[in-house]
Amino acid sequence: MQSAYWATRHMAEEHHIANLDPSAFFTLHDFxxxxxxxxxxxxLTYGLDDESAKDVEETKKADVVKAVKEIFDKDGDGVVSKEEWIEGWMKEGKRLPDFGVRLMIDTREEDLTHPEDxxxxKKHDEIDAQAEYQEKIDAMPIVEQNIPQKFRRY
Structure with a gap:
């Protein structure tokens, strides 16, 4: 799995999601x-504030942030917008680098104690619930809630 992109491995290992949708990846990590x-x-995306990263030097952490911004922050405003992310990923083929920071993060929900975790x-659960809801709606031949009230017969 070493040849896989970092984001693909991250989604599989940390989120147990097998496919990588760039838009969903961004939204999931827009905390x-x-x-x-x-x-x-x-x-947070790279797990650099996790307890298991306590031995990673602050300069290395700052280098990670700087490198990601250099790749995706096209307008230089200090943040990566969703538009910059999508354009970089989809149109320019840019990817999040693997900085070699391998953390032992326990992601079992029952063990969570940190507010950011x-x-x-919670965001995972919301995305899953929305996907299930959309699947259900897509399977319906007629979606009554999309019909304006004045056209409904009761």
Whole structure:
């Protein structure tokens, strides 16, 4: 699995998701839901604020954030917007690098104690619930809730 892109491995190992959708990847790691990745969100994505990363030097952590911003932050505003991410990923073939920081992060939901981990898995649950709902709606021949009230007969 060493030849796989870092983001693909990350999704499989940390999130137990086999396929990589760039838009969903971005949304999943936009922890404050503001449409962009700050340096803190990049650190969280790479697990650099986890207890298991305590031995990783702060300069290495800063280098990771700087490198990701250099790759994706086209306008130089200090954050990676979803548009910059999608354009870089889809049109330019850019990828998140593997910085060789392998962390032993326990991702079992029942063991979560950190607020960012709880929020992270809550976001997973919300995405899963939305996907299940959309699947159900897509399977319906007529979606009554999409019919304006004035056209419904009761």
């Amino acid at each position: 404050d839901n503001d449409g962009s990745w700050s340096g803190d969100e990049i650190r 709880i929020a992270h898995f």
